[in-house]
Every structure is written in structure tokens, then in C-alpha cells.
Amino acid sequence: MPRAYGFRVFTVEAFMNRKKDQSPLDSSSTSNVRNEILALLERIHAQGTWRFPPKPSPDGEPERPTETATLSAVTVVNQEVIHLEMAIGETGSHAFATHPVEPAVDIANRSAERPHMITLVFSPQVATRFIIVAQTAYRRDAVSRFLSMLTQEGNIWKKERLAAQESSRAMARETGAPVPQKRPEVRLLFEAKQAADNAFLDEILQGAKSAAATFTSRVGSNRGGNPDRVDRTLKISLIDDQQKEIAPRVGRTWMSRRRQGTTTTQRDGVSEVSAFLEAEHLLDESEGDRYDQVSLSIRSANNETTTIAVDTLRDVFTYPVSDGSPDVYFYYDRVSSRLHTIAMQDGLHLNRIDPSEVQECLSALTSDH
Incomplete structure (x- = not known):
């Protein structure tokens, strides 16, 4: 939030x-x-x-x-x-540190x-x-x-x-x-x-104006230690109520595993969301195999956006x-x-x-x- x-x-x-x-x-x-x-x-x-x-920092790296x-x-x-x-x-x-009157x-x-x-x-x-x-x-x-x-x-x-x-x-x-x-x-x-807080997740979704699933493919950077760069992105809008229910269902599954000490990998996340979208005829069979990350975003009536992903659940349950x-x-x-x-x-x-x-x-x- x-x-x-x-x-x-x-x-x-x-x-x-x-x-x-x-x-x-x-x-x-x-x-x-x-x-x-x-x-x-x-x-x-x-x-x-x-x-x-x-x-100690590696040779050539700035001191932390x-x-x-x-x-x-x-x-x-x-x-x-x-x-x-x-x-x-x-x-x-x-x-x-600046001040309205005194020098910085x-x-x-x-x-x-x-x-x-x-x-x-x-x-x-x-x-x-x-x-x-x-x-x-x-x-x-x-x-x-x-x-x-x-x-x-x-x-x-x-x-x-x-x-x-x-x-x-x-x-x-x-x-x-x-x-x-x-x-x-x-x-x-x-x-x-x-x-976990299922009630809060339901509150977020209840007045959802829109929702979407975003798949991302990344490739290694050619700039040494820089993060991988985005190679391909696919965004699918979730329109009707049945499609929007995918977000809380997946989020609860990921949170449940996390509470049990089990990690959900990025590949697991892609496979699970792909299966739901294929069932809704929003994704062709095996199309999800082209991607290695996925996130689900929800926009409320107040234009506040919540993102659900395997590695960002902590932000989902950050109460504003x-x-x-x-x-x-x-x-x-x-x-x-x-x-x-x-x-x-x-x-x-x-x-x-x-x-x-x-x-x-x-x-x-x-x-x-």
C-alpha cells in the first residue's frame, strides 16, 4: 500500500x-x-x-x-x-540536514x-x-x-x-x-x-477496481554485477469476479507455505498462476513456460495498488x-x-x-x- x-x-x-x-x-x-x-x-x-x-568489501568495491x-x-x-x-x-x-532558516x-x-x-x-x-x-x-x-x-x-x-x-x-x-x-x-x-490475514486480503479485493497478472522473463545482464534485465513481459487483465479470485487464492497458498517454513520458488509461482489462467482460457497451454517470474496486482477503488508475488508477501500484509x-x-x-x-x-x-x-x-x- x-x-x-x-x-x-x-x-x-x-x-x-x-x-x-x-x-x-x-x-x-x-x-x-x-x-x-x-x-x-x-x-x-x-x-x-x-x-x-x-x-570488508571486495577489492574495488566502495566500503559499506x-x-x-x-x-x-x-x-x-x-x-x-x-x-x-x-x-x-x-x-x-x-x-x-536542512533547516528553514539555519544553514544545512x-x-x-x-x-x-x-x-x-x-x-x-x-x-x-x-x-x-x-x-x-x-x-x-x-x-x-x-x-x-x-x-x-x-x-x-x-x-x-x-x-x-x-x-x-x-x-x-x-x-x-x-x-x-x-x-x-x-x-x-x-x-x-x-x-x-x-x-497471515485472510480478512485483510478480502478487504483489499472486495472493492477491487481491476486486477492483473504480469509474467516476466529475465536474461543475464552483460554488465557484470548489474541485475538481470527484463527480456519479455506479458500482462493479463483479470476482469470478472471468478478471475479476480485467482489473486487471493494464490496469495493465501503462498502465505500458508511461508508460515510453514516452505519456500515457493519463482518457477512454482509461474506454474501455479499459469494453471489458473489456462483454466480461465486466459493463457494458452505451456505459454507460461516462456516466463520465470509472475506477480498479481490489484487496484482498489481508491487507486491503491497491492502487488502479490512469492517474494513480496511482506508488503501485502503491511497495513497502511x-x-x-x-x-x-x-x-x-x-x-x-x-x-x-x-x-x-x-x-x-x-x-x-x-x-x-x-x-x-x-x-x-x-x-x-
């Missing part, structure tokens, strides 16, 4: 020490998982800005920028909802960070997953960086606890006191999947909020109703987020400072 600001919803499972052959832990609002995440957030916040230097992330103060809205803000950026992303400031060697609201929502009932609502700004969210920082800090904390144990045991040996037994120390690992940066109440008002629908589809019990409660908590925090 074209709105500059929006949000994405992820279901997250937490595991103890490793994911393979492990069952996800209880992640309810009273669980140890929730409490340890909160402790990790406080540790990360206390460290200020994190910097992530790039790997250093990425940064800064976690703001963590706000516990209630036992089930934790609000935070993570600003992410990279050095060199902006050359200057050179920030080419600084990291211009953009803030993203992140909300953790835990079920009041026993549940093996929790929710992350991630604000998007110009299609970018901070979830991947956020979870990697949680995992990294969790590993550091585990090592600190192990070192403290060894120090305590060594001191006991030196003084002749009873040596404490070793205690197992754990760290959390996370697996996040973007939540506003063109300008939204305030807290406006944002959470949009999140609350949508999150309730997603949770119901996923069989996860969540209490509704109260936008006024979040706004009051953040306002109180600001006034205290």
Missing part, C-alpha cells in the same frame, strides 16, 4: 538455547519468557546506540555503511503490552536514524507464541534487527551468569567452603513469522496508517482492531489494546522527565 507509515504483525515463538528438536516455550503474559525479554530490553536500552560495522540501532526507554503499558521505540539507520544514508548541516559521516514503534503483546492465557507489532516507515521495519539484538544480548547475559557461577565456585574452593553445584543457564532464541508520522493514539487505534482480527484467525487469545491507555502511559513517562 502506498502509505508512508504502517505496521506489520509477526507471531513469535521462543526456544530455550536451541530451536532444533525443541518445543516452543510458554510465552504468556505471566511467563518467564515475557519477564526475561523485559530484562533484556532494559539491558539493551542502558547501552545506548549499537553499531554494526560491515564486513555502518548500521546503527538505538532502543528508547521501554514502557510497560500493562502485564500484556510492552511499548518501545527502536531507531535504525546507517552512516552516509543522508548527506545533509553535513551529516554524511553520521547515521541518520528513523524511529520505529515496536509493540510486544502477550496472551493472558498459556500460549506458545506472542505478537510483535512493528511500525513501518517507507516499507522498512526494525523487527529483524530487534530480534537479533535480543538474541545477542541474551547470549552475553548467559555467559555473564556462567562466569559469575565459576567465580563463586572458585572462591569457595579457595576458602574451603562447600562448592555450589553448577546451575544450568539458558538463553532465548526466537522464530518470527509474519501473520498515514502519510505523515502518526501520533501514538492514531497509530494504536489502527493497530487495535486489526490485531484482534489477526489473533482470532490465528487462534491466539489477546485482549484488545486500549489506545488511550498507551497514550496516557507514554504521556506520564514524558511528563516525569
